[in-house]
Amino acid sequence: MSVPEVGVLVEPDSSWGRNILRGVASYAEKFGPWNLLIEKYHSSVNWTVPETWCADGIIARISTPLLLNCLQSLKVPIIDVGDLFVGEPGVESVLTDYDxxxxxxxxxxxxxxxxNFAYYAPPSRDYSNLRGEAFAAAVERLGRRCKQYRPGYRIGREISVGEHRRRVTRWLSQLPQPVAILAADAARGKDLAEVCIQSGLRVPDEVAVLAGDSDDLSCEICRPPLSSIQVASRRIGLEAAALLAEMLGGGKPRTEPVLISPEGVQARQSTDVLAIDDPHVVRALRFMQRNAYRGINVRDVLAEVPVARRQLERQFKxxxxxxxxxxxxxxRLERARQLLIDTELSMEEIAEASGxxxxxxxxxxxxxxxxxxxxAFRRRGQQR
Known part of the structure; x- marks a missing residue:
């Protein structure tokens, strides 16, 4: 029996891409063997399938119509781990659950x-409108409105760095403050934080920035360091490989994409603020953030904050x-979830550390x- 040749077109220059590759490689090691064909380009814009490839199936982040057409012409199973071409004929999708x-x-x-909420996503081939639409819908469910960055230029039209920053600065000046802004990904989050600082806006006091994915390097070198959503990119790679194996074995196409929930939020300095003008609520929250894992209850909070329970509950609400x-x-649950991801502590130790x-x-x-x-959550993470 021949070993399947599996092509992988995912850029390796971000934590997201590298973890996709790790997930695919992990599946191939455990359930293969597969011969993985890895494209070495770092930019997906000019990607095409190398002439030397004789792939039985391909896992890719499809970023352009040209690449989509090229892959469809191969008549082999295609698994897309991006979100630009969901639902295209002959292409299966595994992606983040944006809701x-x-x-x-x-x-x-x-x-x-x-x-106050806003969404920042300059036009790019790196992501679709699915992200912004999901965030706007989530904000609207709160009875709020989500302001979105709409710069008014087409993909492919080059503008100078100075013009880009003037447009972003103008948009920021129109937002009510303090404002919480979700950036499409870590690269855009870092860009937004830099524009804020150059414009004299304080991050996070006036503008809190949350990156939509966890590119560790971009988040850590940003000033201030970026909070980020921990998308389960390794699991996306693993599930994409499992779906490709199913298709190589004669499985029928799916009618819906496979959706993978993110793991949580990695909180850093860019959102380390309380946008609340009630001193009692702020004091209570700070006390809870310091002591929640010591098993405190609401009575302990009320002993710290001189306010009636009903009033505090009304203001929290x-x-x-x-x-x-x-x-x-x-x-407590966020602490437990993070410990399950980051440590090998026993369940008893995690319970104690989480209060x-x-x-x-x-x-x-x-x-x-x-x-x-x-x-089960930990085991799923270990599979990723």
Whole structure:
């Protein structure tokens, strides 16, 4: 039996792309063997299929109509891990669940007390409108409006760096402050933070910036460091490889794309602010953020903040959309989820570090919130 030749067209110059490649390679190692054909170009704009390839199937981030047409002409199974050409004939898609992605962003901004929201995504072949549409819908479900950057120039039209920054500065000047802005990805988030600082806008006090993916280098070298959504790109690569294997085995095409939920938010300095003008709520939140993992309850918060319980609950509901007890649960579950991703701690250790009485209590709360047990969540992450 011959070893399948699998072509992979995913740029390796970002954490997202490298993790896609790792997911594909992990599947090939565990369930292959496959011979992986890796394109070495770092820009997807001019990609085409190398003449030397005799691929039985291809996993790609399809970025241009030219590449799409080239792949479709090969008459082999194609799995797209991008979001520009979802639903094209002969192409299966595995991509981030943007509804879940948008909900994560809104929840993160809500936890900071923001009431003004915007989305930043200059025209690019790197992403589609699906991201902005999902975020705008999530914001509208709060009864708010989402301002979007609409610069008014076409893809492919070159403008100078100075003109780009003037346009972004003009857009920023029209936004109510403080404002929470979701950028399409880490590159655009870094760009936006730089324009803010050059324009004299304080990040995060006046403009909080959240990057739509987790390119570690871009997020860490940005000043201030960028908060980011942790998209499950390694799992996307793994699921794309599994879907390709299914297609190579004669499986029928799917009618809908495979959607992968993001893992969470990596909070950094660019959103480390509380956009709340009630000193009691701010004091309560700061106390909860420091002590939620010590098993405190609302009575402990009230002992710290000199205000009646009903008043504090009313103000939390007004600013955050949830009660103090719900915010304590959110903080603990986010800590538990991050520890499951980043550490090898036992369930008992994670429960203790997250403020739960034991693994049973943690398991019940985690399953109620995320629909899976902590152990299943960790195993899924290890597969990624």
């Amino acid at each position: 879940a992605w948008a909900d994560l962003a809104v929840e993160h901004f809500q936890s900071k007390g923001f009431a 007004n600013y955050l959309g949830r009660l103090p007890a719900e915010e304590l649960r959110r903080l 739960y009485a034991g693994s049973t209590q943690l398991g019940a709360a985690f399953r109620n919130k995320f629909g899976v047990t902590p152990l």
